[in-house]
Amino acid sequence: xxxxxxxxxxxxxxxxxxxxxxxxxxxxxxxxxxxxxxxxxxxxxxxxxxxxxxxxxxxxxxxxxxxxxxxxxxxxxxxxxxxxxxxxxxxxxxxxxxxxxxxxxxxxxxxxxxxxxxxxxxxxxxxxxxxxxxxxxxxxxxxxxxxxxxxxxxxxxxxxxxxxxxxxxxxxxxxxxxxxxxxxxxxxxxxxxxxxxxxxxxxxxxxxxxxxxxxxxxxxxxxxxxxxxxxxxxxxxxxxxxxxxxxxxxxxxxxxxxxxxxxxxxxxxxxxxxxxxxxxxxxxxxxxxxxxxxxxxxxxxxxxxxxxxxxxxxxxxxxxxxxxxxxxxxxxxxxxxxxxxxxxxxxxxxxxxxxxxxxxxxxxxxxxxxxxxxxxxxxxxxxxxxxxxxxxxxxxxxxxxxxxxxxxxxxxxxxxxxxxxxxxxxxxxxxxxxxxxxxxxxxxxxxxxxxxxxxxxxxxxxxxxxxxxxxxxxxxxxxxxxxxxxxxxxxxxxxxxxxxxxxxxxxxxxxxxxxxxxxxxxxxxxxxxxxxxxxxxxxxxxxxxxxxxxxxxxxxxxxxxxxxxxxxxxxxxxxxxxxxxxxxxxxxxxxxxxxxxxxxxxxxx
Numbered sequence: 078x079x080x081x082x083x084x085x086x087x088x089x090x091x092x093x094x095x096x097x098x099x100x101x102x103x104x105x106x107x108x109x110x111x112x113x114x115x116x117x118x119x120x121x122x123x124x125x126x127x128x129x130x131x132x133x134x135x136x137x138x139x140x141x142x143x144x145x146x147x148x149x150x151x152x153x154x155x156x157x158x159x160x161x162x163x164x165x166x167x168x169x170x171x172x173x174x175x176x177x178x179x180x181x182x183x184x185x186x187x188x189x190x191x192x193x194x195x196x197x198x199x200x201x202x203x204x205x206x207x208x209x210x211x212x213x214x215x216x217x218x219x220x221x222x223x224x225x226x227x228x229x230x231x232x233x234x235x236x237x238x239x240x241x242x243x244x245x246x247x248x249x250x251x252x253x254x255x256x257x258x259x260x261x262x263x264x265x266x267x268x269x270x271x272x273x274x275x276x277x278x279x280x281x282x283x284x285x286x287x288x289x290x291x292x293x294x295x296x297x298x299x300x301x302x303x304x305x306x307x308x309x310x311x312x313x314x315x316x317x318x319x320x321x322x323x324x325x326x327x328x329x330x331x332x333x334x335x336x337x338x339x340x341x342x343x344x345x346x347x348x349x350x351x352x353x354x355x356x357x358x359x360x361x362x363x364x365x366x367x368x369x370x371x372x373x374x375x376x377x378x379x380x381x382x383x384x385x386x387x388x389x390x391x392x393x394x395x396x397x398x399x400x401x402x403x404x405x406x407x408x409x410x411x412x413x414x415x416x417x418x419x420x421x422x423x424x425x426x427x428x429x430x431x432x433x434x435x436x437x438x439x440x441x442x443x444x445x446x447x448x449x450x451x452x453x454x455x456x457x458x459x460x461x462x463x464x465x466x467x468x469x470x471x472x473x474x475x476x477x478x479x480x481x482x483x484x485x486x487x488x489x490x491x492x493x494x495x496x497x498x499x500x501x502x503x504x505x506x507x508x509x510x511x512x513x514x515x516x517x518x519x520x521x522x523x524x525x526x527x528x529x530x531x532x533x534x535x536x537x538x539x540x541x542x543x544x545x546x547x548x549x550x551x552x553x554x555x556x557x558x559x560x561x562x563x564x565x566x567x568x569x570x571x572x573x574x575x576x577x578x579x580x581x582x583x584x585x586x587x588x589x590x591x592x593x594x595x596x597x598x599x600x601x602x603x604x605x606x607x608x609x610x611x612x613x614x615x616x617x618x619x620x621x622x623x624x625x626x627x628x629x630x631x632x633x634x635x636x637x638x639x640x641x642x643x644x645x646x647x648x649x650x651x652x653x654x655x656x657x658x659x660x661x662x663x664x665x666x667x668x669x670x671x672x673x674x675x676x677x678x679x680x681x682x
Contacts, residue, residue, distance in 0.1 A: 080107040083146045083225050083254055084129055089138030091124055098124045099135070100278030106225060106254050111247075113269030113286060114258045117475070118491045118519045120276045122258045123153065123229055129256060130227045149223035151231055155214045159203030163190065166202060167217045182220060188242050189216040208234030219246070225254040232261040233516075236400050236542050241574055244268050260518055262287045262545035287520075287545075291315050314531070315524060318549055361390040361507050364425040365536050366411050371420030372561075373403075373410060380406050381417065382561025393537040395547040397566075397573050398557035404540045407557065408432070408510055411538070431506035433498055435513050442486035446476050446496055449485055453503040463532060470499055473529060475522050491517035498526070507535035515543040544570050616678035623672040630665045637661070 085105040091098050098121035106112060106129065114122050127133035128140060130150035142148070157166050167186070168176055176182040177193075186193040189212040205213065211234045218226060226247075232240050244267035247255060259265060265272070265287040272283040272290040283290045295316060366388040373381040380403035388394065388411070398404050409415035410422060412432055424430075440449065450467040458464050465473070471481050475495055488496065494517045501509070509530075515523055523546060530537065530550045541547050547554070547570065554566045556573045558580065566572045637658050644650040 080109055081143055082107050083143050084148070085139075085141045086128065086135075087139040087141070089128060089135040089140065091121070091128065091133075091135050097278045099128070099275075099280070101138070102278075102280050104273070104280055104282065106256060108224070108254055109252050110254050110271065111269045112256045112271045112273055113265040113290075114256060114273045114275060115265070115287070115290065115520045116275035117521050118489065118517075120519075121278070122275045125273075125275055125280070126150065126227050126229050126256065126258060127152070129225075146225060147221075147223045148225045148227060149218045149221050151215055151218055151226075151228045153229050155210055157202045157210070157214070159201065161202050162198065163200045163202065163205070163213055164198035166213055167220060168198070185216050185219050185246075188239060188246075189213075189219075215243075223253070225256070228255070228257040228259070230259055231257060232259050232264050232542070237397055237544055237570060238399060238574065238577055240264055240542065240544065260515060260520055260523060261543055262520060262523075263543070263548075266545075288319050291319065314528060361535065362425050362427050363390065364423065365390055365392070365428060365508060366425070366430075367423040368411070368563075369421050369423065371410060371417045371422065373406065373415075373417045375403075375406065378559075379561040380557075381410070381563075383420070384561070384563050386555075386563050388536055388538065390536060391534070393550065393552045394539070395551035395554045395570075396538065396540045396557065397547070397554060397570060399559070399577070402557040402559055404557060405435075405512055407563070408512055408538065408540060412510055428508050429504070429506045430508040430510060431501040431504055432510040433501055433512060433514050435516070440485050440493060440497060442484065444485050445482050446485065446488070447471060447481040449496060450499050450503055453500045454505065457503050457505055467503060470502060473525055475525065489517075491519065491522070494518065495522060502529070509533060509535060509537050511537070511539045511541070513541055514539065515541055515546050616675040619675040620672055623668050623675065627665065627668050627672070630661055630668065634658070634661055634665075 082105045087103050089102045090100050102125075114125065116122050124133065127150070128135055130148045131140070131142070132150060132152070134140075167190070168182075183193060186197075190209075191197055202210065202213070215228075215231055218228075231243065235243065240261060240263075244264055247253070247268050255268060257265070257268065267286070269286045270284075272286065274281040274283065274290070274294075283293045285293070295313065368381075368384050368386045371381050371384045371386075372379065396404050396407060406415065410417055412430055413422065413424065414432075444452070447468060450471055455467050456464055457467075457470060468478075468481060472478070476492070476499075480492075485493065485496065494514075498514065514526070518526065523543075527546065527549050537550065539547060539551055554569045554573065556564045556566050556576070558564055558576060564576075566576075568575075637654055641651060641654050641658075644654070
């Protein structure tokens with residue numbers, strides 16, 4: 078039985094001023110469907126979500142909903158009464174005995190709000206930070222009985238572990254329809270099975286998550302033959318990276334990833350690591366930044382405990398850790414803005430560092446965009462002899478010729494972030510420190526930034542909760558696990574999540590209670606809910622077997638297509654072949670569903 082369509086848009090149009098944001102758009106969302114929405118900032122993504130959820134009406138066209146459909150929207154701004162308590166917003170009128178016995182409620186409260194004790198639940202909305210209010214609104218939606226969940230940037234203010242937990246939670250709710258806007262491409266891949274690209278008043282539909290969207294978009298461009306050379310190059314580089322060693326792809330079905338092979342077989346790696354290292358070394362020398370026996374204590378905790386850690390020329394390092402673990406503090410110690418309690422920090426004599434912080438207050442609101450960039454420099458040299466003017470670099474980071482003359486005061490948060498980064502790059506640094514660089518960036522801008530960082534010949538140090546970005550631009554991952562050490566992780570973020578789960582389990586086993594929210598696991602946190610390692614091993618064996626079966630089905634489908642082409646005029650034969658094709662499609666769907674179920678068990682253990 079086909080799934081029921083919950084919401085339909087028929088020839089919907091919406092404009093602000095003269096330019097249409099949506100122009101004659103028709104689409105629908107069915108029960109259990111998972112849709113990721115991508116597009117540039119200002120392209121209409123949030124408008125589309127508001128129209129889907131009924132918060133905003135279109136100028137023209139029709140929006141219809143199946144009777145009884147309950148839609149929940151996580152907007153970018155909440156309007157909760159500041160005098161209400163967190164308990165009122167998230168749990169409503171439920172009595173303690175009604176929700177306390179429900180594992181789902183306890184899990185959501187622990188993962189997103191830090192626990193469910195009275196001190197937490199009785200906090201007033203007005204006393205919460207922006208990030209805490211965001212988590213509160215998300216928790217309320219996850220506990221509401223909705224048919225369609227519409228999420229606008231749900232991963233904002235979530236760390237790597239919380240994002241992983243949210244993806245697992247949403248994958249487990251099979252009947253829930255989902256439409257999500259986010260710049261977190263790892264999250265899009267984890268939760269979506271369709272992609273909508275919003276831009277120029279239109280919505281283009283693609284099958285699959287972000288990886289499949291990149292592949293399909295490149296293939297459409299290749300077939301059309303009219304895509305500009307710059308965009309094709311970005312897409313091919315993105316695909317080459319997706320195919321060649323992203324740790325996040327190790328749990329994706331191989332039959333999905335292998336589809337990219339033919340398209341990118343001759344594409345070189347995104348970065349020539351040897352050449353970049355040689356170029357950076359000539360500018361930096363052998364010594365860049367080094368910590369020697371450094372200790373730092375804050376708030377009664379040892380954030381750094383006798384840490385010795387060298388950063389070399391051309392290193393590209395990601396720093397991960399839970400909120401409050403000391404990541405930003407580590408950056409401040411390295412760059413000299415914070416003195417350690419003991420030990421010493423050594424900086425190379427040729428180091429020219431630039432820091433992209435989480436604050437935007439250094440921008441002069443009276444200056445225009447191009448003027449603010451040219452205040453730093455008029456040209457910047459990149460690796461390989463490339464040189465960009467201030468205007469060219471602005472355009473590469475999303476400021477078109479007209480937008481370059483916009484006053485800084487009129488820019489959005491995302492545009493100010495881009496301008497801040499542009500100014501840093503114009504200074505020609507050879508050490509670049511990025512603290513949450515992806516905040517407020519859309520997917521296209523992130524792709525352009527990653528391409529630009531491929532040409533950066535110096536040392537790169539990144540703190541980010543954006544797993545895709547970290548794995549895309551960095552070669553090494555280190556973690557702060559709360560013990561005062563800086564741990565090297567050869568397995569990247571996947572290894573970090575495993576270590577965090579092991580730490581949480583050890584704490585739970587030692588105390589005999591649920592773990593503290595400050596070290597929350599991205600998976601189910603109660604011992605009764607954790608799957609055994611034996612189940613995980615069996616699930617991984619099932620995944621391998623199903624991948625072999627799916628690969629065989631793909632081969633059979635290709636052979637059938639060829640045979641159907643050969644017998645195109647034989648209607649009897651075509652009927653037989655079509656019946657075999659339908660049977661293969663059913664087998665394939667069943668195998669994919671079994672693979673997904675096995676993957677959830679393997680990832681949840």
